[in-house]
Amino acid sequence: MSVLPAALERLIAELKRLPGIGPKSARRIAFHLLAAPPERAASLGAAASSLHERISRCGVCGNFTEDQPCDLCRNPERRASVICVVEDASDIAVVEKARSFDGRYHVLAGSVFDAGGSPEDDPRVTALMKRVRSGTVAEVIVATNPTHAGEAAAAWIAMLLKPEGVRVTRIGIGVPLGSELAHADSTTMAEALQHRSTL
Amino acid sequence: MSVLPAALERLIAELKRLPGIGPKSARRIAFHLLAAPPERAASLGAAASSLHERISRCGVCGNFTEDQPCDLCRNPERRASVICVVEDASDIAVVEKARSFDGRYHVLAGSVFDAGGSPEDDPRVTALMKRVRSGTVAEVIVATNPTHAGEAAAAWIAMLLKPEGVRVTRIGIGVPLGSELAHADSTTMAEALQHRSTL
Numbered sequence: 001m002s003v004l005p006a007a008l009e010r011l012i013a014e015l016k017r018l019p020g021i022g023p024k025s026a027r028r029i030a031f032h033l034l035a036a037p038p039e040r041a042a043s044l045g046a047a048a049s050s051l052h053e054r055i056s057r058c059g060v061c062g063n064f065t066e067d068q069p070c071d072l073c074r075n076p077e078r079r080a081s082v083i084c085v086v087e088d089a090s091d092i093a094v095v096e097k098a099r100s101f102d103g104r105y106h107v108l109a110g111s112v113f114d115a116g117g118s119p120e121d122d123p124r125v126t127a128l129m130k131r132v133r134s135g136t137v138a139e140v141i142v143a144t145n146p147t148h149a150g151e152a153a154a155a156w157i158a159m160l161l162k163p164e165g166v167r168v169t170r171i172g173i174g175v176p177l178g179s180e181l182a183h184a185d186s187t188t189m190a191e192a193l194q195h196r197s198t199l
Numbered sequence: 200m201s202v203l204p205a206a207l208e209r210l211i212a213e214l215k216r217l218p219g220i221g222p223k224s225a226r227r228i229a230f231h232l233l234a235a236p237p238e239r240a241a242s243l244g245a246a247a248s249s250l251h252e253r254i255s256r257c258g259v260c261g262n263f264t265e266d267q268p269c270d271l272c273r274n275p276e277r278r279a280s281v282i283c284v285v286e287d288a289s290d291i292a293v294v295e296k297a298r299s300f301d302g303r304y305h306v307l308a309g310s311v312f313d314a315g316g317s318p319e320d321d322p323r324v325t326a327l328m329k330r331v332r333s334g335t336v337a338e339v340i341v342a343t344n345p346t347h348a349g350e351a352a353a354a355w356i357a358m359l360l361k362p363e364g365v366r367v368t369r370i371g372i373g374v375p376l377g378s379e380l381a382h383a384d385s386t387t388m389a390e391a392l393q394h395r396s397t398l
Contacts, residue, residue, distance in 0.1 A: 003270075003271070003291060003292050003295050004263070004292065005253070005254050005263055005264055005265040006265060007246075007249060007250055007252065007253050007254050007265065008250070008254060008263060010246045011246040011247060011250050013246075014242060014243040014246045014247075015243070017239070017243075018228045018231065018232075018243075019227055019228060019231045020224050020227060020228070021220075021228070025219050027289065027292075028218055028219060028289070029217045029218060029219070029220070030250075031263075031287065031288065031289040032217065032218050033217075033247065033250060034250060034251070034254060034263055034288075035287075035288075035308075038250075038251035040216070041247045041248065041250040041251055042247070042248050042251070043213060044213040044214070044216075044217075044244075044247045045243075045244045045245065045246070045247035045248030045249075045250075046244065046248065047206075047209045047210040047212075047213045047244070048210060048213075048232065048240045048241070048243045048244035048247060049240065049241050049244030049245065049248065050206060050244075051206055051207070051210050051229075051232060051233060051237075051240045051244075052233070052237035052240055052241070053206065054204070054206050055204050055206050055207060055233060064203070064204055064207060064230075064233055065204055066204040066205065066206065071202075072202070088230070088234075089230065089233075089234075090226065090227070090230040092202060093202050093203065093226075096202050109234075
């Protein structure tokens with residue numbers, strides 16, 4: 001016999017499936033909502049339930065959006081000649097926060113190797129090729145993660161796009177600005193050495 | 200102009216209000232749900248929305264329940280002569296997990312000092328007094344948290360209940376079993392010394 005009511009167990013089960021939420025956090029959150037005014041749980045419920053109702057992928061860049069194309073793709077103040085390629089839509093906000101990029105984006109939506117096939121058959125890579133071939137693109141900045149998969153994707157994208165006569169660049173990789181070398185792990189340090197530039 | 204769609208911002212705002220979830224976790228969870236099949240978000244939404252529909256406080260012990268009184272209060276195999284007092288309904292599961300208590304519970308539902316009034320006016324303390332006065336209770340185990348508020352509540356409860364002729368006990372407080380003294384903070388160590396027992 002479980003000590004907890006079924007509706008509570010059900011919410012805990014749903015919360016546990018979320019990234020970064022373990023059994024203890026899930027329990028704590030569920031009890032918190034139970035002790036809070038019912039409006040709190042209702043409003044979280046409504047927000048989660050309606051999430052997919054109006055949001056879809058931008059037909060151009062793959063960003064999550066309520067309009068087609070998305071705000072970033074429609075913005076006339078952003079240059080259409082530079083495309084920043086990111087693995088996930090959530091990475092767009094990270095790049096935007098740096099306030100130093102005024103071009104467009106292209107979301108790969110996960111690793112191009114996920115499906116097990118060749119990256120050239122990946123629909124998001126194919127869509128990128130198409131955008132580049134439209135002729136208005138001068139540079140593609142590959143901002144995939146500095147992981148094995150991200151680096152491999154970067155290499156493939158460079159190989160596929162270079163014959164199209166477009167400049168393909170990779171974001172700088174190394175020791176984070178403002179951090180101390182003592183805190184950099186060996187891989188980061190190795191990357192920083194390899195990606196050194198002349199002063 | 201925000202980079203994120205309104206429905207996504209709304210879910211992030213709701214998630215951020217939950218205990219233990221910061222802005223980064225909220226973002227990560229929201230994007231995770233957006234990338235997952237829509238059923239995931241819908242099912243979390245339904246679980247949160249329906250949380251308060253069937254769950255209420257047990258009229259006897261204050262535990263969260265779908266039935267009145269709760270399973271624990273109705274269970275004939277549990278002794279009605281011993282009541283374990285906890286601060287929150289979620290603490291019941293912690294005590295149950297120890298598998299060494301077969302009595303009933305009484306939930307204070309937060310600190311008895313929260314309202315700023317005197318503990319003897321607290322409705323949950325009043326309800327406890329009433330249960331004790333019903334005559335079937337021989338012992339009240341105070342399992343409030345070993346915090347300032349929890350200790351103060353324990354002292355008050357002992358003071359109020361002792362004149363009723365009931366045995367009032369406090370859970371053991373000290374260094375956790377299986378832990379090393381080196382990891383115990385000074386307050387825990389001091390408590391452990393103070394609560395020493397004769398061998």
